[in-house]
Amino acid sequence: MDHSDAKVTARRVNDHPATTILARLGYVASGVLHLVLGYVAVQVAWNGSTTTADQSGALATLASHPFGKAALWVVALGFAGLTVWQVTEAFGSGAGAGDRVKAAAKAILYAVLAWSSVKFAQGGSSSSSSQSKDFTKNLMAQPGGRILVAVIGLVVVGVAVYHVHKGWTRKFLRDLRERPGRLVVATGRFGYVAKGIALAIVGVLFVVAAAKARPDEAGGLDAAFRTLGDQPFGSVLLTVVAAGFVAYGVYSFGRARYTRT
Numbered sequence: 001m002d003h004s005d006a007k008v009t010a011r012r013v014n015d016h017p018a019t020t021i022l023a024r025l026g027y028v029a030s031g032v033l034h035l036v037l038g039y040v041a042v043q044v045a046w047n048g049s050t051t052t053a054d055q056s057g058a059l060a061t062l063a064s065h066p067f068g069k070a071a072l073w074v075v076a077l078g079f080a081g082l083t084v085w086q087v088t089e090a091f092g093s094g095a096g097a098g099d100r101v102k103a104a105a106k107a108i109l110y111a112v113l114a115w116s117s118v119k120f121a122q123g124g125s126s127s128s129s130s131q132s133k134d135f136t137k138n139l140m141a142q143p144g145g146r147i148l149v150a151v152i153g154l155v156v157v158g159v160a161v162y163h164v165h166k167g168w169t170r171k172f173l174r175d176l177r178e179r180p181g182r183l184v185v186a187t188g189r190f191g192y193v194a195k196g197i198a199l200a201i202v203g204v205l206f207v208v209a210a211a212k213a214r215p216d217e218a219g220g221l222d223a224a225f226r227t228l229g230d231q232p233f234g235s236v237l238l239t240v241v242a243a244g245f246v247a248y249g250v251y252s253f254g255r256a257r258y259t260r261t
Contacts, residue, residue, distance in 0.1 A: 014088035020261045022081020026110065027256035029078030032071070033113070034191070034249030036062050041225050041242035045235045054221040055113065059120040069121045076117035082110040085261070132223075136206070137215035146210045149218065153206030160199035167192025172251075176258040184254030187247040194244020198224050 013019055036058040043049035051057045062068045062075075086107035090100045119125070139145045139152075166172050167189045173179065201224035209218035229238040 011088070014085065019081070019085055019088065022078065023085040023261055024256045024259065025074070025078035026080075026082030026085070027078075027252045027259060029075040029113075029117075030082075031249040031252030031256070032062070032075060033058050034245050034252060037221075038242045038244075038246035038249065041245065042239055044225055045229055045238035045242065052222045053225040056116065056120075056125070057222065059116055060125060063120045063123075069123075072117050072121035076114050076121060079110045079114035079117060083107050083114055086110060132220045133216055133218060136209060136218040140210070140213065140215050146213060149215075150207050150210035153203045153208075153210065153218075156203030156206060157200055158203075160196045160203055163192050163196030163199060165196075167196065175260060176255065177260050178258060180254050180258045184251055184258065187254070188251035190244050191248025191251045194241050195248055197241055197244070198228075201227055 033055065037053070037055065040049065040051050040053050040057050040061055043051065044053045051061060059072065059075075063072055086103045090103040090107060136149055139149055142148070170185065170189060172188050172192055173185070176184075179185075198221055202220060205223055205227065206218045209215055225238055225241070228234060228241060231237060
């Protein structure tokens with residue numbers, strides 16, 4: 001199969017009704033994950049919860065509830081559907097190189113979330129925070145590792161700025177087929193900005209870890225949430241950001257209906 005045949009096949013898979021349905025289910029799964037993540041962050045803010053406030057902690061929380069493991073299988077299916085859709089977008093669309101790279105990156109992210117969901121549904125566990133610190137430690141041990149960690153941090157900060165800009169300017173509406181109701185617009189705007197703030201803290205932590213040569217100071221969302229919570233009025237600030245993640249979850253449900261496919 002040559003490149004043109006592969007592209008045609010990817011386009012056909014992308015346009016298939018089953019792929020569209022699974023992609024929409026994926027946005028529902030994303031909505032569920034963000035709702036639970038917001039709930040966990042609030043518990044950290046006010047109850048000193050030791051639950052990891054990141055994707056793995058949200059999946060573990062979901063698994064601990066009645067019918068949670070069954071829900072995780074549905075979530076895994078949805079993320080798998082989004083993975084397939086983003087892969088076909090990356091290889092079968094006529095979009096520019098930048099958009100195709102972004103689709104490929106999203107496909108990797110959704111594949112990881114699908115795999116993690118399956119792992120928790122089967123009774124397993126993992127820690128995104130520990131994996132992030134281990135990755136940073138191993139990378140710093142390499143020649144030029146501190147520079148690479150700092151670059152990763154700056155890239156994450158760039159992604160954070162993009163999220164804030166996309167939310168504040170309502171550019172996320174370009175992802176939707178038609179203009180939705182006010183609730184979807186309001187929650188999308190708040191949600192993107194809140195996620196941007198959290199990602200900015202994640203990026204800064206990576207840069208600080210590189211500057212101090214202390215990989216233990218780097219981390220993912222859990223580290224970002226706890227750093228925010230340690231600030232003056234931290235519980236209030238963390239609650240606001242957690243509310244933003246809940247808002248993003250609500251927006252994801254709206255995107256499941258209105259997304260362009």
